[in-house]
Amino acid sequence: MTGIFLQAFIYLIAAVVAVPIAKKLGLGSVLGYLIAGVVIGPVIGLVGDETTTIQHFAEFGVVMMLFLVGLELEPKMLWAMRNKLLGLGGLQVGLTAAIVMGIALALNQVWSVALAIGLIFALSSTAIVLQTFNEKRLTKTEGGRSAFSVLLFQDIAVIPMLAFIPLLALPELVEQAQSAAAAAADHHEEMSLVAGLPGWALGLVITGAIAGVVVGGHFLSRPLFRFVASSGLREIFTATALMLVIGIAALMSLIGLSPALGTFLAGVVLANSEFRHELESNIEPFKGLLLGLFFITVGAGINFGILFDDFFVIIGLTIGLMVLKAAILFILSLIFKIKGTARWLFTLSLAQAGEFGFVLLSFSMQNHVLPMDVAQLLSLVVAISMFLTPGLFILYDKVILPRFEKSSNDREADEIEEQGSVIIAGVGRFGQVVNRMLTANGVKTVVLDYEATQVENLRQINIKSYFGDATRPEHLHTAGIEEAALLVVSMDNQETTTELVEYVRQTYPNVKILARAFDRGHAYMLRHAGADYVVKETFHSALELGSEALRALGTHPFTVEQQKATFNRIEKDSSEKLYESWMGGEESKSYDTHYQHLFIQLEETIREAMSEDRMDRHSMTEREWTPPPKGYLDDFNDDAEDKSEEKPA
Known part of the structure; x- marks a missing residue:
């Protein structure tokens, strides 16, 4: 018992120290967990043989994560995503598996081993990518949505992969396993409901189990949750949520399917439930802790002995795999017209192997598809590629994203074809409303904004706007500030807004200045700088909402x-x-x-x-x-x- 406490303390203290440091350095929590695992495992040897056992337990974090992902997906949403789901996801998995299989065949691997390797390497890390997307708020971007479609298809594709891999068993490995089993009198087999069943019976059992999850989740879950909720005890609802996830995972394991995919299916079934948010809030803490533990065990499980023996081979395979997957993803982004930074986010985020690779590797060894030495080498490739993934996100943040922003904003200012009596500096949400109000009443406006993408978006909906920085005197001159009667300042930056007001007041005293303030203090600064009228951006909307609240309360x-x-x-x-x-x-x-x-x-x-x-x-x-x-x-x-x-x- 004391040993368990010490091991738990070691894992927790490694996470507590490494993850905050990694976050502060901009590396992300996932890389922090991986570094913590490497330090306490291969580097200083505080953990050892128990790492593999703990990893099997920590994989339940992946199960919980897929349950939560399923809760976010209504069946209508899945149908709406069908083009990207089948197109992007299907092509990525198919092309990657086929090309990797071809390379493995060229390296003198048996076709069944080559196919298994292709299927394993076709998958990406749902855990790392989704967690990083959430931390960096990239989930709702075009690149994030496209990557999510591919990850979702991969997670679903694991089901047929698990069903297909046993058919690839090597006869010589089967014979070796049978000999070892006969020699071991105390051989222990895992519990299974389908062991020894013929193919048709296995199919019926699997179909019945999946149907039971779907029907039970739809019809039985609501009465159960209402009964539990009536107790008013939050811990009982938490226990119910865990019971649901663990029970479905156990059922899927008993019939030989992936627990993660079973819970994912259950999550999709419960996506329309009124208890969805309560389930999420109860499962989320367990998911986060177990995923962190999973990443620590991945780092701790890296076998530096095998790595150093075949260092260049393993590193070459890892880099080659990531380059190959990135190339396939980049081509698919061109085909599906994913543009700009979204294309690079999509390409870089999915270039690694995934945690399901460990699942398929373990499953392949159990079913005598991969030899032990090959599986250990592939396991290192999967682990190192996952270890390098946060670096790809850093590359995206620090190199690619700034270059795209610079290239889009460093272009020359547009040539303004006409002038108006009102110049609007900044056409975000606030400036757009002002511009619409004026133009609807026949007032000619000249709209300036220094965000090129914003200008292009407005032009697509027939709102005339120009790329230009209103804080630069030459751009103001081109916009016709000398003849303008009014300047509306609604830019996002507090300091530049104040500087613009001060400059225009001193240089063009006849121009009336109306400005948007962020808060009371900013309003005072704008007034001091010379604005004729200042409105706080949230004052009137908050006052209106407060009035509506009084009406809702019966006033x-x-x-x-x-x-x-x-x-x-x-x-x-x-x-x-x-x-x-x-x-x-x-x-x-x-x-x-x-x-x-x-x-x-x-x-x-x-x-x-x-x-x-x-x-x-x-x-x-x-x-x-x-x-x-x-x-x-x-x-x-x-x-x-x-x-x-x-x-x-």
Whole structure:
């Protein structure tokens, strides 16, 4: 028992030290786990033979991950993804397996061994790629979605691979295994429901088990979850979620299928369940810990003895595999018209072998398809390729992405064909609304933005815009700042926004400047720089949402409008005092004690005004919300009927 505690402590302390350091260095958590495993395993030898056993346990993190992936996929979504799923995914797996098999045949491998190697190397690491996508927020990008389609197809393709690999068994390995089994009197076989069954019976059992998971997940899960939820005990719901995942994994193992794919199927079935989010929140912590443990064991399991004996062969195979897969993925990105940075993200993210490679390697040895020495060598290739994958993401972040951004933004400014009375600097979400409002009322605008992709996107929806940096005087001159009546500043950068306002105020004093502020402090800076009108980007939308919240809580709409008008009026009345206090503060323009005191007074004033009964003091702005007199609607309807009767037939 003490040994178990010590081993657990070693694995945990390795993760606690290595992962935060890797994250701070921009290497990602996956590489941190792998480095931790290498340090405690081959480098200083704190862990040893138990690594393989722990890895089998940690592989359950992959099972949980696929269950969570399945929960995110509704059947409608799978159908909508069918083109990329079958096209991108199918071609990637098929081409990679075929080419790797051809190379293995050229290296004098038996055709069955070559085919098994091709299937193993065709897969990529779902765990590393999806976790890295989540950390770097790349999941919803075009490259991320395309990579996810391929990974999803690969995960599904593991099912027929597991069914097909036993047919590739080498006769000589089978004979050796039979001899060893006969010599070992205490030979132990894993539990199985399908051992010794004929092919037709095996097919029926597998079909029945899958149908049971689908039907049970659809019809029985909801009553079960409602019953458990009625207890009000969160730990019981967690136990139920674990019971579900472990039970399905056990069932799939008993019938000879992949536990990960069984739980993935269960996740897809439960994707429409109202308990989906609760299941995710309960499974996620276990998944994260087990995946981390899995990556540590991959690092700890690298056999440096075999690696150094055949160093150049293993490294050459690893690099060759990654280059080959990257080339295939790049060609597919051209065929499926994945462009720009998305193409490189798609290419680099899937260039490694995957954790299912370990599963297929183990399965292939169990079924006498691969010799032990070949399997050990291939295992190192899989592990090292996974180890190098975070480096490919670093290459994407530090080299490829900046070059694309530089090439798209360092082009010459567009030649502006016409001028308008209003120049809009920055056409993000805020600037677009302003531009639409003005153009809809016949006002000519000149829209400038320094993001080339944003300009191109707007042109696709017939919004005229130009690539140019409004902070550069020559671009402002080209846009016609001398003749413009108004400049609307809605750029994303706080400092450049303030500098632009200050420059235009000093250089073109006749131009009226309207600016968008990020917050109260930025609004003061813009006002100090010379803006004629400043609006905080979230103020009016937040005020409107707060009003809607009052209406949702049962407050009468008339009262809500009164309170909103009062809040807005007091804010405007107090803005001058707050601005003067801010100006009189330290050079850093920080909020000093006097400013804080004024702000507290503002909040007290608002609360007092809200509590007053103002039914007898309607302002002009509230006249439209004054309740109509009693009987007004009846009189209105009577007048309408009289007028309709007076009309000639």
